[in-house]
Amino acid sequence: MSSRRLLYAALATGAMAVLLSGCATLGPAYTPDANAPRDKGTVYVYRPKAFGGGAISYTVSANGTELSSLPAGGYFVYYATPGETEFSAKTEAKTSVTVDVKPGQTYYVQGTIGMGVFVGHPHLTQVTSDVGAKEIASCKLVPPAAPKAVAKTGS
């Protein structure tokens, strides 16, 4: 009997660990960035909260360089070098979207999560400024992780 209880406790602890591993501590609520360099484009990468997949977080890269993780309800800012910038993410499936960045312009890349076999599939797409500005208002800043903060500005 006690071994069965122990098994239940272990399973419950494991399930909680899996669920909470996707939760991230987010920073302050969204405020428009005012520090964008003039020779760069400002890209907001955000992920609105949704019904499913909230426990899953994925890492977003720009031209192959890891930028930040993107949990549900989070956003981060990336100053991109003008030209084509490919934003990508991967779990059991890969997603990528290319943004044609021009200096001084602002772009919004929206992240979502779709169904997968073992884990949700990440999806990144570029949305219009109207949609992006409206949806990002309910998101909170993803605190930069120490090694990835270096990659905030495009090369």
Add this chain to the structure above:
Amino acid sequence: MCMHRLYVFGLGPLLLGCLAACETQVTLTPTLSAQAPPACVIAAPLSYDGQPAYLPQVISAQPAAEPATTVLRYSYDAQYNAKQQITALQPLNPLLIVGFPTGSNAITVSGLLEVLRDGKPVRAYAAACALKRTSTVFSEGETLTAMRRRALFLVRDNISAQVCRDQQGLRALLAGDRPSIADKQPQ
């Protein structure tokens, strides 16, 4: 025997239908005739700030010694449209295991080649390409990056074909910028 028939005539076509839906659907306008256009190269002053690979290959940028009155301007635009959210009832759908679509990605790319005289368009060649694909729990198919690139190449080649079909008219228009040649044009 009956179960065997059910598998062959029931689930088989359903699976094939779902797999076929994973392929990217391509729509390109305008539709040109199958006949290959004559090869041509149009040399003219060019205004273009995009990737060289996306420029219609029939255009050869010609440096202008002085500000030209007639120039070619090429521009393109890409619009994304993705629907990929998990809905409340989606995880309960049993057809997901046979590849039922879980979302869709679409991109529309438009390209425009304009002939500008004194800053005003006097002739234009346009093309648009729409790509759409659905995703399943097993596969996401082409990424939006790959779809965008493919669409830009299709638009580029379509505009190249349009230009070559109309090369006589375009050459006459561009020659109008050079007085020595324009004077020889029949009225």
